[in-house]
Amino acid sequence: MDINELKANITARMEKTLDALGRSFTGLRTGRATTALLDNIFVEAYGSTVPLNQVGNVSVPESRMLSVSVWDKGLAKNVEKAIRESALGLNPMSDGNLIRIPIPPLSEERRIELVRIAGKYAEESKISIRNIRRDGMDEIKEMEKRSEISEDEKHEYEEVIQKITDAMIAKIDEHLKSKEQEIKQV
Numbered sequence: 001m002d003i004n005e006l007k008a009n010i011t012a013r014m015e016k017t018l019d020a021l022g023r024s025f026t027g028l029r030t031g032r033a034t035t036a037l038l039d040n041i042f043v044e045a046y047g048s049t050v051p052l053n054q055v056g057n058v059s060v061p062e063s064r065m066l067s068v069s070v071w072d073k074g075l076a077k078n079v080e081k082a083i084r085e086s087a088l089g090l091n092p093m094s095d096g097n098l099i100r101i102p103i104p105p106l107s108e109e110r111r112i113e114l115v116r117i118a119g120k121y122a123e124e125s126k127i128s129i130r131n132i133r134r135d136g137m138d139e140i141k142e143m144e145k146r147s148e149i150s151e152d153e154k155h156e157y158e159e160v161i162q163k164i165t166d167a168m169i170a171k172i173d174e175h176l177k178s179k180e181q182e183i184k185q186v
Contacts, residue, residue: 123174
């Protein structure tokens with residue numbers, strides 16, 4: 001493996017971590033209705049657990065309301081239960097195969113809790129990024145041990161990996177700052 005392959009591999013893995021953080025952030029409620037809010041909800045259906053969007057249509061009829069039109073009326077209770085038991089703090093109301101989910105305004109206490117949760121997600125992502133960096137550094141050490149690169153090249157490559165890591169950590173911090181501002185908006 002040469003340095004370009006290693007850089008590409010590490011960058012791709014770190015980008016996946018950033019994408020995962022973005023998906024985690026979309027699941028945090030900010031007081032506005034968005035279909036992404038229900039993306040991480042899974043429903044017991046047909047003997048297995050499936051994502052909510054595979055058993056019904058999620059829409060935003062109003063700014064503070066979500067609705068789920070369940071395709072199989074027999075699954076409506078399971079969908080309602082999955083939403084109620086999620087960590088989102090939502091109280092769905094069933095009307096046959098249509099489930100309405102009012103989005104209550106966030107209290108200051110809940111906003112503080114959401115900012116804390118967002119910080120936890122960001123820290124988990126940073127740990128993941130650092131683990132990827134460690135894997136890259138280990139690979140560089142192995143390359144030197146196998147005499148594929150010199151000691152000077154090893155230090156040069158380690159600096160490259162560190163710069164990629166620093167850039168990704170900065171992106172995580174930017175995402176977190178943006179999400180915190182979104183949560184704190186009234």
